[in-house]
Amino acid sequence: MSAKFPPRHGPAQKGPAHPGQQPSPDQTKAVLRRLLLSDGRTHWKGYALAFLFMGLMAASTASLAYLMNEAVNAIFVHPTPAAVWAVASIVMALSLIKGASAYGQSITMARIGNRVVADNQKRAFDQLLMQDAAYFSRHHTAEISSRFTAGANGARGALDLVVTSIGRDFLSLVMLASVAIIQDPFLAVIALVVMPAAVIGTRKLIKRARNLFTTGFKSGVKLSSIALEVFQGIRTVKAYTLEPEMQARTHKFIDDVEANNNRLVRTQAKSSPLMETLGGLAIGGVILYAGYNVIELGRSPGQFFSVLTALLLAYEPAKRLARLHVELVSHVMGAGMLFDLLDAPAPERDAPGTPALPRPRGRVEFREVVFGYRPGEPVLRSLDLVAEPGQTTALVGQSGGGKSTIINLIERFYDPQGGVVLIDGVDSTAVTRTSVRASVALVSQDVYLFSGTIRENIGFGRPGATLEEIVAAARAAHAHDFIMSFETGYETHVGEHGAQLSGGQRQRIAIARAFLKNAPILLLDEATAALDSESEAEVQKALNELQHERTTIVIAHRLQTVVRADRICVIEHGRVVESGTHEELIARRGRYYGFYFAQFAHEAAAENTGGQQAGPVAGPVDSASPAGENLLRA
Numbered sequence: 289m290s291a292k293f294p295p296r297h298g299p300a301q302k303g304p305a306h307p308g309q310q311p312s313p314d315q316t317k318a319v320l321r322r323l324l325l326s327d328g329r330t331h332w333k334g335y336a337l338a339f340l341f342m343g344l345m346a347a348s349t350a351s352l353a354y355l356m357n358e359a360v361n362a363i364f365v366h367p368t369p370a371a372v373w374a375v376a377s378i379v380m381a382l383s384l385i386k387g388a389s390a391y392g393q394s395i396t397m398a399r400i401g402n403r404v405v406a407d408n409q410k411r412a413f414d415q416l417l418m419q420d421a422a423y424f425s426r427h428h429t430a431e432i433s434s435r436f437t438a439g440a441n442g443a444r445g446a447l448d449l450v451v452t453s454i455g456r457d458f459l460s461l462v463m464l465a466s467v468a469i470i471q472d473p474f475l476a477v478i479a480l481v482v483m484p485a486a487v488i489g490t491r492k493l494i495k496r497a498r499n500l501f502t503t504g505f506k507s508g509v510k511l512s513s514i515a516l517e518v519f520q521g522i523r524t525v526k527a528y529t530l531e532p533e534m535q536a537r538t539h540k541f542i543d544d545v546e547a548n549n550n551r552l553v554r555t556q557a558k559s560s561p562l563m564e565t566l567g568g569l570a571i572g573g574v575i576l577y578a579g580y581n582v583i584e585l586g587r588s589p590g591q592f593f594s595v596l597t598a599l600l601l602a603y604e605p606a607k608r609l610a611r612l613h614v615e616l617v618s619h620v621m622g623a624g625m626l627f628d629l630l631d632a633p634a635p636e637r638d639a640p641g642t643p644a645l646p647r648p649r650g651r652v653e654f655r656e657v658v659f660g661y662r663p664g665e666p667v668l669r670s671l672d673l674v675a676e677p678g679q680t681t682a683l684v685g686q687s688g689g690g691k692s693t694i695i696n697l698i699e700r701f702y703d704p705q706g707g708v709v710l711i712d713g714v715d716s717t718a719v720t721r722t723s724v725r726a727s728v729a730l731v732s733q734d735v736y737l738f739s740g741t742i743r744e745n746i747g748f749g750r751p752g753a754t755l756e757e758i759v760a761a762a763r764a765a766h767a768h769d770f771i772m773s774f775e776t777g778y779e780t781h782v783g784e785h786g787a788q789l790s791g792g793q794r795q796r797i798a799i800a801r802a803f804l805k806n807a808p809i810l811l812l813d814e815a816t817a818a819l820d821s822e823s824e825a826e827v828q829k830a831l832n833e834l835q836h837e838r839t840t841i842v843i844a845h846r847l848q849t850v851v852r853a854d855r856i857c858v859i860e861h862g863r864v865v866e867s868g869t870h871e872e873l874i875a876r877r878g879r880y881y882g883f884y885f886a887q888f889a890h891e892a893a894a895e896n897t898g899g900q901q902a903g904p905v906a907g908p909v910d911s912a913s914p915a916g917e918n919l920l921r922a
Contacts, residue, residue, distance in 0.1 A: 316616075319624050323447055327404045334400040335451055341393035342455035348386035350463035353598040355379060357471065361590035397452070401444040408440035408626055418634035421701040422661075430512035435625050442622020449619060453612050457605035464602040471595045474577065507548055511541040636721055644723035648712040650677040650808040650839030652698060658706030659693060667693045669862035670707065675855075677808075680840040682850035684883060685859040691843045694859070695811050698841070700724050711809075729802035731831070733814035735794045737786030742771055743778040745786075745797055749804030757804060765800035765830040767793070792823025799830045810840045816849060847884050856880060 328335065355375055362371035416432065424432070518525055518534050525534055579592070654673040660666040667690045675681040683691040696702050697709050700721050709716045716724050729749075737745050746758045753761075758778065762768045770793055774780040786794045795815065802810065815831060816824045828849070844850045851870040858866040858879045866878050873880035 315624065316620050319620050319627065320446065320450065322627060323443055323623060324450075327407065327443060327447060330407075331400045331403065334396055338393050338396040338400070338451060339455045341389040341396065342452070343459055344389040345386050345393065345456060346459035346463050348382045348389065349460055349601055350467050350598070351382050352379060353464055353594060353601055354467045354470075356597045357588070357590035357594035359590070360593045361588055365588055365590065393456070397448060401448055404444045404447060405440045408443050409436065412436050412439060412626060412629055415630055415632065415634060418636045419632070420635040421696070428513045430516055434512065435629050438622045439626025439629060442619045442624075443626055445619035446616060446623050449612065449616050453609060457608045460605045461602050461609065464598045468595050468598040468602075471591050471598070507541060507544045511538070511545055514538050514541060638720045642720050643718075645711060645714060645716070645719040645727060648727050648808055651675070651712050652809060652839060652841065653710040654694065654697075654707070655710060656707035657697065657704045657709060659697060659702065659704050667862050668704075671863055673857060673864055675839055675841050677839050678837055679854035680835055680842060680852075682842045682844060682853035682856045683859050684844065684847060684850060684856060684880065689859040690862045691859050692813060695730070695813050695841070695843065698809070698811060699728055699730060727807050728809045728811060729805045729807040730811045730813070731795075731798050731802050731815045735786065735798040737782045737789070737794055737797065739782070739784055741779050741781055742797060745782060746800045746804060749801035750806070753804055761800045761804035764803045764833055765796045766826055767796035767800050767830070770796075790823070792827060795823070795827050796830055799827065799834055803834055808838060810835060810838045812840065812842045814843055814845065816846070847887055858883075
């Protein structure tokens with residue numbers, strides 16, 4: 289079971305506010321402390337088992353070094369076959385214990401690490417789902433993906449480094465140093481001199497590593513962003529022959545990432561020469577000192593070899609401990625980004641006890657609604673709008689007037705900054721988002737299909753629906769025939785974003801999904817704008833059936849698709865400036881009439897001149913003329 293992260297107590301426990309911000313030493317300690325209190329506490333039994341294995345490894349290693357005294361003396365000083373057999377048997381047994389412990393430690397740490405990554409990825413994904421649409425507008429997909437993966441792996445890497453450094457390297461170093469000290473206390477001086485010098489020497493490298501990791505992360509995100517955009521926009525790239533331009537841009541960032549990684553490797557590698565030099569000096573001093581004791585003072589060579597073996601075996605763990613801070617930097621920064629995400633506000637998480645919206649009849653009302661995507665730039669300005677149950681309400685007007693924003697507010701992708709959006713008289717912000725969205729079906733111009741089969745994509749309309757229900761929805765959407773023309777029918781894979789289907793096919797699958805959802809409120813956002821005439825006709829048939837007995841709100845720039853609406857609202861500058869039926873608005877000769885006349889002027893002029901193309905018609909269209917009748921009939 290995953291443990292919940294403890295709440296923050298002050299700003300010190302918060303991760304970096306931005307991937308470009310370096311963590312301070314206090315933040316580094318806070319991240320480590322939080323990791324130990326969260327994942328470390330959750331998996332303490334597994335880590336305790338790993339510590340046991342590491343302790344056995346350290347004890348076996350130290351025992352092997354200690355036995356060198358007996359082994360050398362038994363072979364060279366006082367040759368005794370029985371002693372040789374005894375020492376050899378003990379060495380073999382210790383080696384078996386060390387090997388089995390190494391295997392157990394490796395498997396245990398790997399299993400815990402995989403669980404830590406899985407738990408944190410689940411937390412991060414759940415937190416991302418609780419972010420509003422504005423969050424995904426502010427952050428590039430590549431950055432979100434990097435936080436999702438690098439954060440979870442950073443948490444694992446930091447814990448692995450800390451645990452193995454304490455359980456394996458530190459214990460090994462202490463035990464081997466103890467062996468050396470037992471054999472000759474003077475060697476304690478060497479240990480006290482070499483280790484602090486190595487640690488102090490790496491402190492300057494830590495800051496350098498932080499800078500390089502920060503730069504590398506930003507460059508990596510930029511590289512992923514560019515590559516992702518190129519792949520997603522490959523048709524545009526090829527249509528405008530942008531391959532050389534994209535190659536140059538992408539190659540530049542690849543070179544930057546490579547250069548930064550090389551600098552980071554050099555920085556991390558600088559701790560090795562330091563340890564190589566200090567270790568060599570220490571071992572050289574031991575050889576001189578021990579050799580003097582053996583040659584001049586007549587001490588046993590076994591003691592010399594035991595001390596030397598202990599120091600040589602202590603060399604690698606000492607080197608890893610000296611590099612610990614440098615190697616820990618990248619993992620801590622990754623974990624900090626994870627905590628930054630987990631600590632972010634979750635606008636879409638409903639407060640406990642928030643009621644659900646009862647199944648509505650479908651009356652939607654905007655009452656003096658104010659909203660803007662950026663401060664000081666309002667999109668809706670005290671907008672009043674009503675969509676009656678079972679009727680079709682069309683929203684028309686110039687781009688940027690606020691039509692799509694109305695759709696966004698009904699779906700609660702955003703909440704109004706002033707006024708209220710009411711569904712059957714209930715403030716939509718006073719009920720759960722899930723219940724609001726369960727009552728609304730959206731079909732937009734930009735249909736999004738998930739990688740998978742046609743059956744799965746239609747089934748997302750109502751998870752758990754049977755195949756019979758999915759097929760019925762497809763039939764209602766006029767999609768069944770083309771689906772069955774595929775070799776594998778409903779099990780046909782649609783490809784990434786539905787790339788293996790035509791625009792009209794994708795649109796009808798989206799409509800089938802809406803049919804299956806069977807929501808009382810239907811939102812159509814330019815649902816046929818990108819289709820050819822034949823596809824539009826098929827899709828329009830499906831939409832006409834879908835609109836039956838539902839509250840439908842339609843956005844359309846092609847006015848011929850909305851002339852039969854029960855009510856048409858002209859949206860300009862965030863307000864409803866006109867509303868009524870098509871005939872009423874034409875009779876008023878206002879803004880709608882102007883849009884309608886401008887859109888069909890050339891057609892009217894052509895009919896007035898007997899089919900010959902003429903210039904723009906000057907003046908209003910006479911409804912009594914054939915062209916005028918066509919305009920009103922449209």
